[in-house]
Amino acid sequence: MNIKIIKTLYKKELTDIFRDKKTILMMIIVPIILYPLLFVGSMLLMNRVASSSTIDSFKVAFSDSCYEEGIVDYFTENAPKKEYNFIIVESADPEKDVREGNIRAYVDTDIKDGKKNFNISFMSSDTYSSTAYQMIADIISMYEKEMQTKMLEELGIDAEYYLNPVSISTNNLASNEETAGSVFGSIIPFLLISSVLMGAMYPAIDVTAGEKERGTLETVLTLPVKSVELIVSKFLATSTVAILSAFLNVLSIGIVGGYFYATFSTSLGNVEFSFSSYIPAIIGMLFVISIFALFASAVNLLVCIFARSFKEAQNLTSPIMIVFLMAGMAGMLPGIAFNMTSAMIPVVNVSLLISQLFQFKFDPYLFLIVILVNVAYTVIITLIMSRLFSIESVLFSDGSRNLRLLERRGNMAAMQMPGVGDMSLVLAVILIILIYSGTILVLKFGLYGVVIQQLLFVLFIALYSWYIKADYKKLFSIKAPRPLSVIGAVITWLGGFIIMLIMAYVIEVFWKGTAKLQENDVLMLIEGKPLWIIIAVVALTPAICEEIVFRGFVFGTLLNKFKPVTAIIWTGILFGAYHLSALKLLTVGFLGVIMAYVVYKTGSIFLSMIMHFCNNAIAMVVSVYPDAIFKILPFTSNIKMTPINMSLFVCFGIIVLVLGIFILKFDNRMKNKGDNN
Amino acid sequence: MIEVSNLIKTFKRDINEKEETAKSKKRKKTQESFNAVNDVSITANDGEILGVLGPNGAGKTTLLRMMACLTTPDSGEVTIIDKKDDRVITDPIEIKRNIGYLSENTKLYQRFSPREMLKVFGSVYGMTKEEIDERISLICDVLKMDEFIDNKIGVLSTGQTQKVNIARCLMHNPSNYIFDEPTLGLDIITSESIIQFMKEERDKGKAILYSTHYMEEAQYLCDRIVLLYQGKIIDSGTPESLMEKYNSNNLRDTFKACINNI
Numbered sequence: 001m002n003i004k005i006i007k008t009l010y011k012k013e014l015t016d017i018f019r020d021k022k023t024i025l026m027m028i029i030v031p032i033i034l035y036p037l038l039f040v041g042s043m044l045l046m047n048r049v050a051s052s053s054t055i056d057s058f059k060v061a062f063s064d065s066c067y068e069e070g071i072v073d074y075f076t077e078n079a080p081k082k083e084y085n086f087i088i089v090e091s092a093d094p095e096k097d098v099r100e101g102n103i104r105a106y107v108d109t110d111i112k113d114g115k116k117n118f119n120i121s122f123m124s125s126d127t128y129s130s131t132a133y134q135m136i137a138d139i140i141s142m143y144e145k146e147m148q149t150k151m152l153e154e155l156g157i158d159a160e161y162y163l164n165p166v167s168i169s170t171n172n173l174a175s176n177e178e179t180a181g182s183v184f185g186s187i188i189p190f191l192l193i194s195s196v197l198m199g200a201m202y203p204a205i206d207v208t209a210g211e212k213e214r215g216t217l218e219t220v221l222t223l224p225v226k227s228v229e230l231i232v233s234k235f236l237a238t239s240t241v242a243i244l245s246a247f248l249n250v251l252s253i254g255i256v257g258g259y260f261y262a263t264f265s266t267s268l269g270n271v272e273f274s275f276s277s278y279i280p281a282i283i284g285m286l287f288v289i290s291i292f293a294l295f296a297s298a299v300n301l302l303v304c305i306f307a308r309s310f311k312e313a314q315n316l317t318s319p320i321m322i323v324f325l326m327a328g329m330a331g332m333l334p335g336i337a338f339n340m341t342s343a344m345i346p347v348v349n350v351s352l353l354i355s356q357l358f359q360f361k362f363d364p365y366l367f368l369i370v371i372l373v374n375v376a377y378t379v380i381i382t383l384i385m386s387r388l389f390s391i392e393s394v395l396f397s398d399g400s401r402n403l404r405l406l407e408r409r410g411n412m413a414a415m416q417m418p419g420v421g422d423m424s425l426v427l428a429v430i431l432i433i434l435i436y437s438g439t440i441l442v443l444k445f446g447l448y449g450v451v452i453q454q455l456l457f458v459l460f461i462a463l464y465s466w467y468i469k470a471d472y473k474k475l476f477s478i479k480a481p482r483p484l485s486v487i488g489a490v491i492t493w494l495g496g497f498i499i500m501l502i503m504a505y506v507i508e509v510f511w512k513g514t515a516k517l518q519e520n521d522v523l524m525l526i527e528g529k530p531l532w533i534i535i536a537v538v539a540l541t542p543a544i545c546e547e548i549v550f551r552g553f554v555f556g557t558l559l560n561k562f563k564p565v566t567a568i569i570w571t572g573i574l575f576g577a578y579h580l581s582a583l584k585l586l587t588v589g590f591l592g593v594i595m596a597y598v599v600y601k602t603g604s605i606f607l608s609m610i611m612h613f614c615n616n617a618i619a620m621v622v623s624v625y626p627d628a629i630f631k632i633l634p635f636t637s638n639i640k641m642t643p644i645n646m647s648l649f650v651c652f653g654i655i656v657l658v659l660g661i662f663i664l665k666f667d668n669r670m671k672n673k674g675d676n677n
Numbered sequence: 678m679i680e681v682s683n684l685i686k687t688f689k690r691d692i693n694e695k696e697e698t699a700k701s702k703k704r705k706k707t708q709e710s711f712n713a714v715n716d717v718s719i720t721a722n723d724g725e726i727l728g729v730l731g732p733n734g735a736g737k738t739t740l741l742r743m744m745a746c747l748t749t750p751d752s753g754e755v756t757i758i759d760k761k762d763d764r765v766i767t768d769p770i771e772i773k774r775n776i777g778y779l780s781e782n783t784k785l786y787q788r789f790s791p792r793e794m795l796k797v798f799g800s801v802y803g804m805t806k807e808e809i810d811e812r813i814s815l816i817c818d819v820l821k822m823d824e825f826i827d828n829k830i831g832v833l834s835t836g837q838t839q840k841v842n843i844a845r846c847l848m849h850n851p852s853n854y855i856f857d858e859p860t861l862g863l864d865i866i867t868s869e870s871i872i873q874f875m876k877e878e879r880d881k882g883k884a885i886l887y888s889t890h891y892m893e894e895a896q897y898l899c900d901r902i903v904l905l906y907q908g909k910i911i912d913s914g915t916p917e918s919l920m921e922k923y924n925s926n927n928l929r930d931t932f933k934a935c936i937n938n939i
């Protein structure tokens with residue numbers, strides 16, 4: 001690396017960036033205007049919210065019994081006049097009126113278990129109605145207290161003592177600075193992280209995709225410059241802008257904060273509060289955010305060097321932005337501990353560290369780790385980039401066409417095949433459905449939740465494929481299977497199944513308990529259900545839906561991009577990983593490979609659906625009738641799992657597997673012959 | 678002197694095949710690799726303009742880009758022989774240092790003035806401040822750029838921009854030039870000044886490689902000509918010898934005859 005060249009190029013990049021109006025806008029105007037607006041806006045909003053709920057009056061209706069018992073009088077007397085305001089109205093049909101919002105609540109009394117019972121009708125879905133209910137409940141508890149006092153006094157007991165035998169007094173050890181610091185610590189990291197990302201994004205796009213688009217890249221490459229020198233100078237220029245924008249943001253937040261402090265300190269009177277106590281935190285924060293600016297610049301550049309135009313670069317960076325911003329919220333969320341693990345996660349660590357600094361918690365060890373981790377990631381990414389920047393297909397490509405979603409549907413040609421980017425996106429969404437909605441659906445609908453979840457997968461895939469105008473037949477291998485190939489597929493599965501059983505057994509021996517842990521949830525769900533429902537839900541639905549996802553979309557995409565072997569193996573790995581367990585990664589992954597192979601050989605996804613169905617159905621039958629297998633094959637109960645027996649089983653499995661594959665190949669040959677004739 | 682031997686460069690391209698059978702219409706998208714440059718060896722001697730001629734897609738640009746080390750060949754070698762210092766250069770970075778490369782793809786920084794840009798380039802070539810200033814004023818005189826040397830490149834006319842581009846190639850006073858269609862889309866006066874410039878540089882003893890599909894221009898400018906077709910050299914020689922060989926009085930007919938001959 002030639003330092004002089006880097007310096008020259010760095011200066012050139014910086015000049016180029018600063019002569020671009022967009023960068024200046026993002027970097028300077030946004031922090032200067034945004035924060036005052038944000039603060040003023042939030043103040044106004046808070047004022048509005050506070051005033052609207054206090055001024056509003058709530059119409060409440062009471063039953064005749066309330067009037068008779070003097071409860072209405074009690075309400076009118078005791079309603080807190082300043083903040084709330086009840087308007088007592090008459091209602092002919094209270095339930096209808098509450099429902100329609102004519103009145104906010106309706107109070108009725110009766111006697112329940114020998115006690116007076118208040119019956120309050122309200123709508124929990126309506127904020128006003130809920131507030132009215134809360135107010136009524138408060139007054140009732142006051143009423144209750146008065147009754148208790150009266151009753152106890154009638155018995156001649158010291159009511160005050162017996163009703164409140166315990167009291168609470170607080171001693172808040174947090175100083176005003178600490179209390180405020182925890183608020184700052186939750187907001188400032190997020191604001192800073194987002195502003196640094198914004199600050200880094202535009203220069204990153206400008207020096208990479210912008211340079212490609214303007215055609216100056218080729219000119220630079222005629223210079224005697226190494227790709228490392230080129231990328232380092234670009235990286236340094238981007239980082240400079242990002243750091244500058246971070247400092248500007250800190251300054252702006254400081255000034256706006258100071259201004260509001262100055263205006264409010266007079267109204268607050270003599271609250272002890274010193275801004276100077278935050279100086280160490282601010283210095284630490286500036287340092288951390290500068291390091292983070294390096295990391296953010298590197299990530300942004302890494303993405304942008306793949307783009308061929310400004311627009312494409314923006315499309316590529318937006319998902320990264322969203323992920324980073326979500327990670328940047330870590331400082332806002334309670335319950336995320338700042339420890340060794342979280343200090344390793346980029347973005348999250350910076351957010352947490354700044355948050356900690358403002359709470360006057362400083363762990364030099366973790367501080368150092370965060371800095372080192374960020375520097376390490378940055379160096380690694382920069383090295384990768386300089387490597388990529390010497391690859392011609394990256395430098396001069398006319399686009400990777402990785403993510404077809406980014407193209408407008410009207411612009412797309414029909415009969416597309418999705419890219420690897422599409423596949424990643426689809427799998428990510430499926431994972432989210434699996435983890436979040438899956439849990440909720442299963443909790444709510446039990447066994448049928450599984451069906452809904454699986455249908456969601458297919459629905460999403462169908463929409464996605466429709467949007468990108470996919471070549472359905474090719475992508476999903478839609479082709480009617482030939483009778484002989486069905487037999488071949490089932491035999492192939494059987495061979496694979498035997499090998500899988502032994503694999504699972506071996507894993508079970510090495511990692512005890514994994515299998516049992518896994519099966520428990522499913523067993524709970526299927527308990528007491530008729531077998532045909534279990535088969536339909538646990539065997540048939542996944543056989544169709546999961547196959548559409550994995551041997552359809554995933555395998556189809558991979559096969560279009562890579563060699564068949566790579567595509568088959570990756571389909572297996574992804575299918576295994578989808579089951580979210582270390583045990584199944586191997587066994588299910590193995591099954592996934594076999595099924596992908598069958599689809600590849602026959603071109604028919606229906607075969608893998610049949611195989612999948614057999615597999616799940618057998619597993620379910622065995623778990624519903626655990627003894628059935630010994631009844632059908634009585635000798636199996638006596639077999640000991642010795643290494644020799646196991647290897648015999650595996651050999652047997654392999655023979656069956658090969659037989660199945662042979663049948664498939666034979667069938668293929670027959671078909672080809674038929675076609676030729 | 679630039680010498681290249683056995684250069685091969687393969688690209689992949691998508692082909693859309695329509696396969697219509699009795700049952701269904703199928704559309705196949707397959708990738709096919711093809712040789713953009715197939716086993717080309719040429720030498721551009723000092724004090725000579727070597728013309729690389731060929732129709733669009735013949736592989737001219739790919740060949741010249743490989744010679745300027747902008748792309749790496751799949752196989753073959755690019756060398757520069759510096760007769761003054763008696764050096765043989767094969768390192769890409771060093772080759773770039775000894776070549777001035779101009780093509781329609783080498784665009785300029787719109788937000789810089791010609792002077793600023795030339796300063797950056799000079800500095801990267803390792804020139805001192807004094808050298809740079811001296812060189813800029815010299816180039817400015819030669820190319821008559823005084824008028825616009827401090828304006829932003831973005832506001833210059835096409836002809837002015839092309840002059841700046843040539844100034845860029847001249848900046849480090851290279852001993853070899855590679856010009857890929859330098860006169861494409863330019864008016865007669867501007868192209869004439871470029872052609873004049875090439876002649877002057879040749880007379881200073883520099884090696885100039887020049888590609889074009891303007892046959893007339895090549896006919897009176899080039900000392901030697903290489904005819905490129907589908908990535909291969911189909912013939913080479915002086916314009917006169919080629920015209921004689923194919924029995925025609927202009928290069929255009931010569932080229933046609935040569936292609937028909939294959």
